[in-house]
Amino acid sequence: MMWLGRRRHGAGCVRRAISGRACDRAHRLPAGDKSSRSSGQMAVEFAVTMPIIAMVAFIALNGLIFAGDCVAFDIAARDAVRLQADDGSEADCAAEVRTRIEERLGMSHESVEVACETVGLGHLQYTATASFAPPFLSGASIFGVSVPQLRHEVSFTVSPYRKGVVV
Numbered sequence: 001m002m003w004l005g006r007r008r009h010g011a012g013c014v015r016r017a018i019s020g021r022a023c024d025r026a027h028r029l030p031a032g033d034k035s036s037r038s039s040g041q042m043a044v045e046f047a048v049t050m051p052i053i054a055m056v057a058f059i060a061l062n063g064l065i066f067a068g069d070c071v072a073f074d075i076a077a078r079d080a081v082r083l084q085a086d087d088g089s090e091a092d093c094a095a096e097v098r099t100r101i102e103e104r105l106g107m108s109h110e111s112v113e114v115a116c117e118t119v120g121l122g123h124l125q126y127t128a129t130a131s132f133a134p135p136f137l138s139g140a141s142i143f144g145v146s147v148p149q150l151r152h153e154v155s156f157t158v159s160p161y162r163k164g165v166v167v
Contacts, residue, residue: 066132069110070152076104077128077154084126085158097126109134119157127155 080100084093098114105112113129132150140147 062134062137065134066150066152069105069107069130069132072105073101073110073112073128073130073152074154076101077126078156079104080128081126081156081158085124093124094126097128101128122160123157124160125155125157127153129153 077097080097083100084097094114094116097116098112101112101114109132111131111133113131115127115129117125117127119125130152132152137147
């Protein structure tokens with residue numbers, strides 16, 4: 001291709017007189033030329049985005065583990081309260097329910113608390129709370145903020161007149 005002429009136009013841009021195209025960028029290379037200037041771009045982009053992707057995946061994974069533990073805790077707590085209601089003994093009811101939940105779950109990264117109180121008309125209300133603290137996050141802090149334990153609470157009210165019936 002024969003060039004009739006080139007003239008400088010701005011900061012390093014060259015205007016092609018024949019083609020009438022707009023001014024090319026000053027740092028752009030010809031289409032067929034692969035330069036070392038752009039070969040490291042993908043590596044830099046990967047290095048910048050990889051920690052962010054890893055943090056999002058870590059948070060999502062912990063959220064899914066917590067959701068699964070909450071489902072298992074709800075089922076274990078419901079069964080433990082039903083068994084306690086069938087036993088008929090109200091002395092140390094919270095301790096027995098807690099023991100049953102812990103035996104069923106068998107998870108070292110969760111602590112269980114159970115409270116039992118009498119509400120209106122002699123009904124018993126059991127409130128079970130699970131605190132989720134994975135061992136790899138114990139004492140961890142992100143940007144100076146400590147990672148709190150996640151808590152899940154479920155309560156059941158049991159009728160004293162019909163044993164085993166959750167109200």
